[in-house]
Amino acid sequence: MFRRLLCAAQLLTVFLSAGGAGASDVVPIPALTQWESNMTTFGRQHAAYLAAHKDDADIDGLVGGVAYYDSARVYLQIAAYTNDAAWKEAVADSIHxxxxxxxxxxxxxxxxxxxFSDGLLMHFKQAKDPLSRDTILAMAKLRWMREENIIPTDSCESSRETAYAIKTILNAQALGFPKGKRLETLVTTAIGHYDQWFVAKSATYVRPFMAGLTAEALIDYHAVSHDPRILPTIKLGMDWLWANMWVPSAGAFRYTNVVTKEGGIEPTADLNLLVAPAFAWLYLQTGDPVYRDRGDQIFAGGVAGAYLTAHKQFNQNYRWSFDYVAWRQQKPVKEKKAPAVPVAQPAQPPAVPAIDATPYREALQQALQVIGKGLAVRMTLPVMGAATDVDVVGADAHGVIARVSGNDLPVRWKDVADADLAQLSYLAAKSDKAVLTNAWHLASITRMLDLRTQIGGRLLAIDPEAFRELAK
Known part of the structure; x- marks a missing residue:
């Protein structure tokens, strides 16, 4: 993993520099400048939050939020890409x-x-910190990495855990961890997940970002094994996703191919960059420009549509996308098209009708005005055009009152995003069923699935029957 990322950083130095060898032969990456700008703008905001909250008592909230999806890896890659040592503080906070x-x-x-072991390996290689090395080696002996731990091979419900286990064993082996049968078992299981999703169709649902996480792990394995199964497996999966789940008008894949209690078939650009690198890798391996062009659409759609204000979504977008940029700057190994793999293509799901958030917004705005001066909520809101950590201390017909450094500043309702309004309402509502219900709907519309789950848990405790009806 580290060797591949180091190579990527070196390639970026060559191909992104003016007059770099071969740079004129590479088709420009759309939205690259915006991707770079978002990286530093939102990255600084999340790094500042991490610095301020790294010792908060709620460690589960930190690991599942600002550090989720391997923030150490994210900040190490930003530091390498920008050649800016200032990011080392965010790396240190993530490791802490x-x-x-x-x-x-x-x-x-x-x-x-x-x-998450990639950031630990990169940290060990860069900082020479033996504790990061020893942590990986210890992790590789437990849970999904244990030789005797039986992974259910007949269900892709464990695909994410399988992918992460592959990566941790690979990273441990790069540090001298003894080779065993476990890695090969996990890889075969991951290939089986692609079969369940795209060939046998035995999976109850397909989520593109899950297929992307599996692809990343298999590509890492291919880098050290050259296993001939990997390329056709990933090609099969990406061909199916493009044919069946890509929504051109939204510039995004559908979240799921069927409606489930965790989410439906609505397009979700937040997750594009967990899939796009697989297309760049296919282009690099096959030379088929179809994968380059599709990958560019996925990349550009993700850059344009991702909700980067949220910690998790930022890390999701900058976890693997550096490899997309690096691979797209290289000339393919082959210059001819790979043979087409026939893929059964079921009917495209029906278009998702837009859901009007206005009724839920209006109801929540009115409810927050009633709560009024009783508000005392800490969150991030746009103040003077910049995302800022504030204390929301009131609300009126015009908007909310945000207290910053002792000063009360107005934030108009139109400047409060749907996702932020849902979060504010959840934090302020306590046990108000009507407010929580409207916040649940707004979180659903904005694809804030973690927030929706939290709201649902509170509703379930207040009125189990009403929540079950709501969640149907």
């Missing part, structure tokens, strides 16, 4: 939260969906 306060405090026995 994830490695020291979470993994080591948990005796390295962590849940599979929180198994």
């Amino acid at each position: 939260v994830y490695r020291d306060r979470f993994v080591i405090a948990s005796r390295h026995d962590i849940a599979g969906h929180l198994n």
Whole structure:
């Protein structure tokens, strides 16, 4: 993993510099400048939040929020890409939260969906910190990485855990961890997940970002094994996703191919950049410009449509996308098209009708005005055009009152995004069922699934029957 990322950083230095060798032969990446600008603008905001909250008592909230999806890896890549040492503080804060306060405090026995070792490996290689090395080696002996731990091979519900386990064992082996059968078992299981999604169609649902996480792990494995199964597997999956789940008008993949309780078939640009690098890799391997052009559409759609104000979404967008940029700057290994792989293409799901958020917004705005001066909510809102940590202390017909450094500043309702309004209402509502219900709907419309889950949990505690009807 580290070797591949280091190579990517070196390639970026060559191809993005003026007059770099071969640069004129590379088709420009659309939205690259905006991707770079978003990286630093939003990255600084999240890094500042991390610095201010790294020792908060709620470690689970930090690991599942500002550090989720491997913030150490994200900031290390930003530091390398920008050649700006100022990002080292965010790296150190990420390591402090994830490695020291979470993994080591948990005796390295962590849940599979929180198994992030790439940032630790990069940190060890860069900072020569033996504790990061030892943490990876300890993680590789537990949970999904254990030889005796049986992974269910007949269900892709464990695809994310399987992908992360592959990456941690690969990273541990790069540090001298002994080779065993476990890695090959995990890889075969991951390939089986692609079969369940795209061939046998035995999976209950397909989510493109899950296929992207699996693709990343398999590509990492291919880099050290050259396993001939990997290229056709990923090609099959990406061909199916493009044919069946890409929504051109939205510049995004559908969240899921069917409606589920966690989410439906609405386009979700936030997750594009967890998939786009697989297309760049296919272009690099096959030379087929179809994958370059499709990848560019996915990349540009993600840059334009992602909600980067949220911690998790920012990390999702900058976790793997550096490899997209690096691979797109290289000439393909082959210059001819790869043979087409026939893929069964079921009917395209019906277009998703737009859901009007206005009734929910209006109801929540009125409710917050009633609460009025009783408000006392800490959150991030746009103040004077910039996302700022504020204390919301009131609301009136015009908007909310945000207290910043002792000063009360108005934020107009039209400047409060749907997602922020849903979060504010949830934090302010406490046990008000009507407010929570409207906030739940608004969180659903804006695809804030974690927030919707939190709201649903509170509604369930207040009125279980009403919540079950709502969630149908």
